[in-house]
Amino acid sequence: MANNAEVILLDFWPSPFGMRIRIALAEKGIKYEYREEDLKNKSDLLLQMNPVHKKIPVLIHNGKPVAESLIAVQYIDEVWKDKAPLLPSDPYQRAQANFWADFVDKKLFELGRKIWATKGEEQEEAKQGFIESLKLLEGELGEKPFFGGENLGYVDVALMPFYSWFYTYEVCGNFSIEAECPKLIEWAKRCLAKESVFNSLPDHKKVYGFMLELKKRFGIE
Amino acid sequence: MAKNELKLLGAWASPYVMRPRIALNIKSADYEFLQETFGSKSQLLLESNPVHKKIPVLIHNGKPICESLIIVEYIDEVWSSGPSILPSDPYDRATARFWGAYVDEKWFPNLKMLSTAEGEARDEVIGSLVEGLVLLEDAFKKMSKGKAFFGGDQIGYLDIAFGCYLGWLRAAEKMSGVKLVDEAKTPGLVKWAETFSSHPAVKDVMPDVDRLVEFGKSLAAKFKAAKTGS
Secondary structure, three states, X not given: OOOOOOEEEEEOOOOHHHHHHHHHHHHOOOOOEEEEOOOOOOOHHHHHHOOOOOOOOEEEEOOEEEEOHHHHXXXXXXXXXXXXXXXXXXXXXXXXXXXXXXXXXXXXXXXXXXXXXXXXXXXHHHHHXXXXXXXXXXXXXXXXXXXXEOOOOHHHHHHHHHHHHHHHHHHHHOOOHHXXXXXXXXXXXXXXXXXXXXXXXXXXXXXXXXXXHHHHHOOOO | OOOOOEEXXXXXXXXXXXXXXXXXXXXXXXXXXXXXXXXXXXXXXXXHOOOOOOOOEEEEOOEEEEOHHHHHHHHHHHOOOOOOOOOOOHHHHHHHHHHHHHHHHHHHHHHHHHOOOOHHHHHHHHHHHHHHHHHHHHHHHHHHOOOOEOOEOOOOHHHHHHHOOHHXXXXXXXXXXXXXXXXXXXXXXXXXXXXXXXXOOOOOOOOOHHHHHHHHHHHXXXXXXXXXXX
């Protein structure tokens, strides 16, 4: 039986990567201590637990750190395997889930960042790339309620956090994601109806405010 | 037992392609190796990996699996009766995956830059590469627990994930004249590199270093020409 004795999450509220771990822990009903990091002044614990990258999120289980959000989600799925499985049991379906979660990692964060942080041609290209990526994901979802089938799965957990940044991307990029990818937005609303997801995502207007602060701090127009 | 039809789309010089080849060798699984021509992509590749259009792609009974480390995990799970590639303990698995991601995202990109970087930038790249190797030396000590491989007695996930870069590492050392893996800072890795490279599951799929140097030189020349041409 998995030992819940001590689970700590070092996180930063607007991070989509941190949100993934929050959702996974909530889906499994795992009690944990959430610690907000000030990224301008990283804690000794963070630097000790993730000396290689010095980044959040870091999951700490019984004193042992697991860094990198998807690796942490897989770890959670393997340790607390008796409740709400996130990865499919069939190896081929697992490989597909891994593929699409990796796809989300390769595309969305960087393209999303360019949408809010750049202008002109660079921004247009990023918007196009972003929409193309979402359309591919819509294709993968197909008629299923969730990427995981009847229930939330690994790809749902990997992708859903970016939804809290959609409003920010839309305002900065002056476009509507719902107009381009209506099925994906329907999917997102289904996910949000789940407590584990709803409680793990920040308010999207708050995220927008955070982005404005970042722009100011880094002198981005 | 179900018939296993295995095709692997790849290329001799690609470290990523080596990964599933080593995994299939460990499992004693037979496969058809279909070489892609450098500079062009076959119809089969474009159909099997429409999203990224990259090698390696494993096609198992007609179904494609993409992304080298995902393929390795798939092979480990399907050929579950063969020697295990991933450790069974979840924390050890997370550790192996962490370092696999590290070599791909942080370490290898620096190695690629070594052939084209100049002056101060080159010194920085070399510094980062050596720093990374020292981190991997430490990981090796902890994970091998005195045995020959990152995976212990047998080749494991991180041996495959990192070991596939050894050909290019040696080629880069030859081309740059800089010794990156050395006895002073990374003695464990020096020994491991030897043992890994001569392992029966590895030695026939490890590309010849001189051939890689030739290939690397022609790539660097193309890159330089493209830069000055624009």
